[in-house]
Amino acid sequence: MNDKPSFSAIRRRLLLGLGAGGLMSTPLRAAETRSVRQPVVVLTSYNDEVFSRFEAAFEKAHPQYKLQLVWRMPHDALPYLRQPRQAGVDVYWSASPRNFAALAREGAWQPLGIARDGLPERIGKARLADAEGFYTATEMAGYGFIFNPEAVARLKLAAPADWQDLTAPAYAGQLVLPNPARVGFAPVMVDIVLQAYGWEKGWATWSAIAGNAGSLTDRGSTFVTDEVASGRRAVGLSIDFFAVSAIANGAPLRFAYPAHGGINPAHIALARNAPNPDGARAFASFVLSAEGQRIVTHRDIHKLPVRPEVYRELPADYFNPFRAAEQGAFDYDGDADRNRLGLISALFEQTLIREHGELAALWQRIHRAAAAGHDIRAARQLLESPPISLAEASQPALQQVFRNRLEGANPDANDQELRWQEASRSRRAAVASLLTGQGA
Secondary structure, eight states, X not given: OXXXXXXXXXXXXXXXXXXXXXXXXXXXXXXXXXXXXXXXXXXEOOOHHHHHHHHHHHHHHOTTEEEEEEEOOHHHHHHHHTSGGGGGOOEEEEXXXXXXXXXXXXXXXXXXXXXOTTOOSEETTEESBOTTSSEEEEEEEEEEEEEOHHHHHHTTOOOOOSGGGGGSGGGTTOEEEEOTTTSTTHHHHHHHHHHHHOHHHXXXXXXXXXXXXXXXXXXXXXXXXXXXXXXXXXXXXXXXXHHHHHHHTTOOXXXXXXXXXXXXXXXXXXXXTOSOHHHHHHHHHHXXXXXXXXXTTSTTTOOEESOGGGXXXXXTTSXXXXXXXXXXXXXXXXXXXXXXXXXXXXXXIIIIITTHHHHHHHXXXXXXXXXXXXXXXXXXXXXXXXXXXXXXXXXXXXXXXXXXXXBTBOOOOOHHHHHHHHHHHHHHHHHHHHHHXXXX
8 A cells, every 4th residue: 555645635734734823834954945945825715626736837937936835715714814924824815805805905915016918907897906906816707507408408498598587487496506695606696686687676586596496505516516417406506617617527517607697706915914925926927827827727627717818729618708798798896796795695594595495385386376367466576575675785884794704604693684584584474374365
């Protein structure tokens, strides 16, 4: 048996050595010190498959540097970077727009100071580069629908083309949704619909979609993909990367980008207290270079580059978001509503996820009653109404309550959320009463 430690095992040992307080230090003789490459400490949520490819290519291009990984999911990365001197981190590189914005407000970053030739500032209405120059997108994932073609065909439906397609009665019990209060990519997904259709129609759309859900998950991408690949559900709401990864491994899936789409970008920033700012800047420049952008298109990674020129080298069926943006597919403005993401995630969880069985049963009754010719307008209006008004949701004080709630955390419901739960429960009881009165 080969006792040589695996690459992953070596990384785990490195993580343990880094610990919560920063880098481990080992005394070196003067001659050894001169020959040691300068470390560049990268805090990231990327897995080994991604990081190792960048590591090999970067160190070949810049042999004077040695990358050192600190792996943290977004909800753990924020407190890590708030440690004294940012725990010795040089670079933060992750798909967590809220973390980058929050830390920018706290003065955690230094200016990137790198050339942006060939890198657009926006895609559609979505900003790729921080207006103040502290962080920038390095790749994108697009929101949409993972679907099982055979399962959709059995329902006698076409592949979904936009969010409202998922409200069709034929999808009852056939959708799988991530919980936006627990799954990192999902808050923006909720807001895409609210911004595209407006507050009233957006919540009506989400109520009907949630009513068609047969599965809900706090685990996110893996559960969504598995449910659809197995045929237990026909469609899952997710981002493209997870579908493409599963398809590459033989899953019978497809991915559809909706007419009203949005992106989940990964960003990169340099820590204000970076011990090696030159190495950090070299790494950020490499990730954004044409060579670095080609790496994100590798079949085992398959993300969307932020450098448009790279798409000219890719197969014709590789989705080009810049081309789609020209047709209005990416008109979602993430900056406009960033402060309300925590609030709408909490609203979604308390009113559409909790006691979901009751919601789904009511929607099935509404669909049956409508098919039977009953007048269900009043009941439907109640079930579709937003949990709070847009004016309430726009109050800075209420947004602030949920602004720093991190996906992946599991806090107890606060008093406000308990009131939303009760109001939602009362609304559902009123809908049930109206339907019973109609004989539905």
